[in-house]
Amino acid sequence: MRGKITLEILGLLFVHSVIGCPERCLCNITLKEVSCTGNGLSEIPNDVPPDTEILDLQNNHIHTISNAAFTDMPQLQVLDLSNNVISSLSSNTFDGLHNLLNLNLANNSITYMDNKILHSTENLKQLDLSFNNLTSLPEGFFENQNNLIWLGMHQNQLHQLDTALLDSLSNLQVLLLQKNHWKCDCHVAGLKLWLESFLYKGGQIDEILCTEPEDLRSKDLMKIPHEKFQPCPSVKHKPSNAHSEHGSSTTQNHHGKNEHDQHSECKTKSKQRAGSLRHAIATIVITGIVCGIVCLMMLAAAIYGCSYAALMAKYHRELKKLEHLGPEVEQGSAEEKEPLDGSQA
Ligand SMILES: *[C@@H]1O[C@H](CO)[C@@H](O)[C@H](O)[C@H]1NC(C)=O
Ligand SMILES: *[C@@H]1O[C@H](CO)[C@@H](O)[C@H](O)[C@H]1NC(C)=O
Ligand SMILES: *[C@@H]1O[C@H](CO)[C@@H](O)[C@H](O)[C@H]1NC(C)=O
Numbered sequence: 001m002r003g004k005i006t007l008e009i010l011g012l013l014f015v016h017s018v019i020g021c022p023e024r025c026l027c028n029i030t031l032k033e034v035s036c037t038g039n040g041l042s043e044i045p046n047d048v049p050p051d052t053e054i055l056d057l058q059n060n061h062i063h064t065i066s067n068a069a070f071t072d073m074p075q076l077q078v079l080d081l082s083n084n085v086i087s088s089l090s091s092n093t094f095d096g097l098h099n100l101l102n103l104n105l106a107n108n109s110i111t112y113m114d115n116k117i118l119h120s121t122e123n124l125k126q127l128d129l130s131f132n133n134l135t136s137l138p139e140g141f142f143e144n145q146n147n148l149i150w151l152g153m154h155q156n157q158l159h160q161l162d163t164a165l166l167d168s169l170s171n172l173q174v175l176l177l178q179k180n181h182w183k184c185d186c187h188v189a190g191l192k193l194w195l196e197s198f199l200y201k202g203g204q205i206d207e208i209l210c211t212e213p214e215d216l217r218s219k220d221l222m223k224i225p226h227e228k229f230q231p232c233p234s235v236k237h238k239p240s241n242a243h244s245e246h247g248s249s250t251t252q253n254h255h256g257k258n259e260h261d262q263h264s265e266c267k268t269k270s271k272q273r274a275g276s277l278r279h280a281i282a283t284i285v286i287t288g289i290v291c292g293i294v295c296l297m298m299l300a301a302a303i304y305g306c307s308y309a310a311l312m313a314k315y316h317r318e319l320k321k322l323e324h325l326g327p328e329v330e331q332g333s334a335e336e337k338e339p340l341d342g343s344q345a
Pocket of ligand 1: 027028030
């Protein structure tokens with residue numbers, strides 16, 4: 001009996017070594033799944049079968065991932081690294097994962113991600129970056145992610161999000177952004193517009209509450225009227241703005257370009273305002289000229305009217321003078337007619 005059990009255990013170990021299931025992991029050959037959850041792993045096991053499609057590494061203590069750690073598993077479709085302590089990822093971490101559909105990095109300590117990190121994973125449908133410490137994402141981060149359907153970035157430290165990043169997510173259906181440090185100034189107005197359009201197209205979002213400024217704290221971004229975000233800081237305010245951004249000098253390099261874009265956006269806004277000011281001035285000038293012309297015409301009409309009246313008055317006076325001078329002449333002529341009339345009658 002005892003010998004039989006030992007044999008069975010030996011047999012199991014043999015099977016394990018043959019299929020190459022990594023130590024402290026469970027393998028399901030039919031599902032091509034390797035599950036190594038909650039086993040205190042501090043790094044990615046290096047003997048994962050190359051045909052693995054599902055690799056579950058959640059609930060461990062993984063803090064670093066070596067370069068191109070998954071290139072030997074090109075069939076990988078699901079990679080779950082959630083609930084670990086990963087703080088940094090190199091740009092080639094996910095190289096070669098062209099079949100990856102679901103990448104879960106939730107609940108780690110990631111503060112920054114390189115803009116080349118998703119270059120191989122162009123078929124990704126679901127990306128979970130929630131519960132990390134991301135303060136921003138670099139330009140072009142989602143460039144090839146036009147298959148992405150579900151994106152979770154909730155519970156991070158994002159202050160703002162450049163909508164140019166989101167524009168490449170042409171098939172996105174769910175976008176989760178809640179519990180970040182949303183700074184609801186003029187820069188967030190673009191995001192609000194983008195989200196409104198996303199909702200209109202049937203997209204789903206969660207509740208985005210502002211953290212800053214004080215008067216908008218805990219207000220739902222989607223319920224704040226657009227007028228609240230005007231006006232954008234003009235060029236004049238740029239130095240003080242740049243100064244306030246110096247607080248996070250380490251992250252500034254990563255999203256420096258975004259900031260620049262947003263500043264130029266603000267500049268164009270102030271340019272537009274200058275344009276509309278010029279327009280207003282032109283309108284006033286034209287109105288003034290038209291009013292002036294009308295006034296001049298009225299004045300001319302008045303002068304004409306007065307002189308006409310004066311002339312008429314003079315004419316009447318002269319007529320009356322004539323009446324006084326020769327009433328007999330006129331009466332006589334009238335009397336001359338009367339006998340004629342009488343004779344006729
Ligand atoms: C593999 O997973 C399938 C589907 O969940 C299950 O039916 C099967 O029993 C599993 N095999 C092993 C060896 O765990
Ligand atoms: C995050 O991961 C830790 C372990 O690393 C776990 O204790 C905690 O419950 C997780 N939090 C969430 C929200 O999943
Ligand atoms: C990361 O964020 C968590 C909360 O999401 C926080 O407890 C932790 O202190 C942050 N770590 C760093 C290094 O900022």
